[in-house]
Amino acid sequence: xxxxxxxxxxxxxxxxxxxxxxxxxxxxxxxxxxxxxxxxxxxxxxxxxxxxxxxxxxxxxxxxxxxxxxxxxxxxxxxxxxxxxxxxxxxxxxxxxxxxxxxxxxxxxxxxxxxxxxxxxxxxxxxxxxxxxxxxxxxxxxxxxxxxxxxxxxxxxxxxxxxxxxxxxxxxxxxxxxxxxxxxxxxxxxxxxxxxxxxxxxxxxxxxxxxxxxxxxxxxxxxxxxxxxxxxxxxxxxxxxxxxxxxxxxxxxxxxxxxxxxxxxxxxxxxxxxxxxxxxxxxxxxxxx
Amino acid sequence: xxxxxxxxxxxxxxxxxxxxxxxxxxxxxxxxxxxxxxxxxxxxxxxxxxxxxxxxxxxxxxxxxxxxxxxxxxxxxxxxxxxxxxxxxxxxxxxxxxxxxxxxxxxxxxxxxxxxxxxxxxxxxxxxxxxxxxxxxxxxxxxxxxxxxxxxxxxxxxxxxxxxxxxxxxxxxxxxxxxxxxxxxxxxxxxxxxxxxxxxxxxxxxxxxxxxxxxxxxxxxxxxxxxxxxxxxxxxxxxxxxxxxxxxxxxxxxxxxxxxxxxxxxxxxxxxxxxxxxxxxxxxxxxxxxxxxxxxxxxxxxxxxxxxxxxxxxxxxxxxxxxx
Numbered sequence: 001x002x003x004x005x006x007x008x009x010x011x012x013x014x015x016x017x018x019x020x021x022x023x024x025x026x027x028x029x030x031x032x033x034x035x036x037x038x039x040x041x042x043x044x045x046x047x048x049x050x051x052x053x054x055x056x057x058x059x060x061x062x063x064x065x066x067x068x069x070x071x072x073x074x075x076x077x078x079x080x081x082x083x084x085x086x087x088x089x090x091x092x093x094x095x096x097x098x099x100x101x102x103x104x105x106x107x108x109x110x111x112x113x114x115x116x117x118x119x120x121x122x123x124x125x126x127x128x129x130x131x132x133x134x135x136x137x138x139x140x141x142x143x144x145x146x147x148x149x150x151x152x153x154x155x156x157x158x159x160x161x162x163x164x165x166x167x168x169x170x171x172x173x174x175x176x177x178x179x180x181x182x183x184x185x186x187x188x189x190x191x192x193x194x195x196x197x198x199x200x201x202x203x204x205x206x207x208x209x210x211x212x213x214x215x216x217x218x219x220x221x222x223x224x225x226x227x228x229x230x231x232x233x234x235x236x237x238x239x240x241x242x243x244x245x246x247x248x249x250x251x252x253x254x255x256x257x258x259x260x261x262x263x264x265x266x267x268x269x270x271x272x273x274x275x276x277x278x279x280x281x282x283x284x285x286x287x288x289x
Numbered sequence: 290x291x292x293x294x295x296x297x298x299x300x301x302x303x304x305x306x307x308x309x310x311x312x313x314x315x316x317x318x319x320x321x322x323x324x325x326x327x328x329x330x331x332x333x334x335x336x337x338x339x340x341x342x343x344x345x346x347x348x349x350x351x352x353x354x355x356x357x358x359x360x361x362x363x364x365x366x367x368x369x370x371x372x373x374x375x376x377x378x379x380x381x382x383x384x385x386x387x388x389x390x391x392x393x394x395x396x397x398x399x400x401x402x403x404x405x406x407x408x409x410x411x412x413x414x415x416x417x418x419x420x421x422x423x424x425x426x427x428x429x430x431x432x433x434x435x436x437x438x439x440x441x442x443x444x445x446x447x448x449x450x451x452x453x454x455x456x457x458x459x460x461x462x463x464x465x466x467x468x469x470x471x472x473x474x475x476x477x478x479x480x481x482x483x484x485x486x487x488x489x490x491x492x493x494x495x496x497x498x499x500x501x502x503x504x505x506x507x508x509x510x511x512x513x514x515x516x517x518x519x520x521x522x523x524x525x526x527x528x529x530x531x532x533x534x535x536x537x538x539x540x541x542x543x544x545x546x547x548x549x550x551x552x553x554x555x556x557x558x559x560x561x562x563x564x565x566x567x568x569x570x571x572x573x574x575x576x577x578x579x580x581x582x583x584x585x586x587x588x589x590x591x592x593x594x595x596x597x598x599x600x601x602x603x604x605x606x607x608x609x610x611x612x613x
Binding site: 033101203222225228262273278 | 297350401403405408409411425589593594
């Protein structure tokens, strides 16, 4: 029983982390219609930046600075090339970012080396905490809380600020938003940067529980894509729900039949798509035209 | 279908040119000695031609076709090691198994377009990578399958051709490639192929003409899966092994790249040119520089940005592309 509890907790933590990555991915996909293959690289860069600067500035500053740096990288990528793919065939953006991601992964190898590093959890978060019903790793609890806070901030931003309203309007009718005098290119850059920062934050907080290695970006991209399709493209709550489903099912299946743990998210995805073609919470959107 | 090649409409001048070029390749100065590279070009050309039925002719952006190549590769290996040694058996199983899976996945995606189509093909194709990795009794897991030799082919007692040597296998693959190229040519120029092109241009209009477009897209998906699987089976026989690497999603990216680079969206022969350039330059780059993936990624970006209609599109002066 305690075993099931700890696998469930691990699944929840994993799910929140997945949801964080998927949220940025689905935001960029929903607003700009770009399947952003560099999203995994941005996640990896978050982890690497934090790894490199933690020694000097400590955990909290790294948590703040590394995602901002990732945001800058995201802005450069978007302004330099990715913005050219807006409004094109989805294959255009997909292939362009696929090429970019391949090149950038190699850059990571050149800068930080081919082998991975393990990152220690910050001192204040080492060890475990007695929750009353179970004893659980302190760092993973902090991770979960951080992920929840960031998710909440994104929700507040999208739902409660005028800028969030413009972004949502831009996702459903870009031309109309332009006609109303809003600066659409700037808004899109902004959305891309937000997505990049979300990936960066996830990378920073994931670093201590996974090792930091060049392929970590590619490794997170696949769950993110599954989650986005499973939850429904462009759906905020869909991403969170699907993230938790994928995290929990992966983690709990390890306990019963370890070898299907990688496959179970795909099985769930296929079953859901057969009955709900737009995913759990997807709505009919312009993406289908 | 041998005698059918004499009929008009079965093959054009450029096609005979391509076949002749490949037939003479082993005897060309300097490059002729890289036989297995030539075989690899033929195999990937076949894969890309099959894939182009979907991308170039139907306009469907599948980013998961590496799965069918990989399924074909494993099917050939498993047939050889578990059922019976041979050449035809493994290749037949490659085609059948890849075709069945392509039909199943095609059923799932046939009603989709655009981003949904691309994302679902990516996601679903990855399941096979994990299966290859985890089901080790069947697929050899991380070590993969090895010891898949090339046996002799021919009629018992009459004719025996030893495929073990690289030259014999090159010509064997060339024959398979030529037959499949003719077949694909016929498919895309048939009434069925015309409907696919109509779907590419305007699916709604095609459906108003009374065509059940989802069924046609399903058909295109399954057919392109068959050829991809055959290419995978040929690849297993080339390297005498099958690894999970053949199911990696970069394979799916590679075949898209080859098809676009050569100009598959504007010319039937584009995928062949693209595959040749891709395989040869990858071989050269990886031999000279450890970080060749950087160059590879950058070239990918530049091609997509500046010559999206591919080399044959550039030469033919055709700017139109499915990318924009």
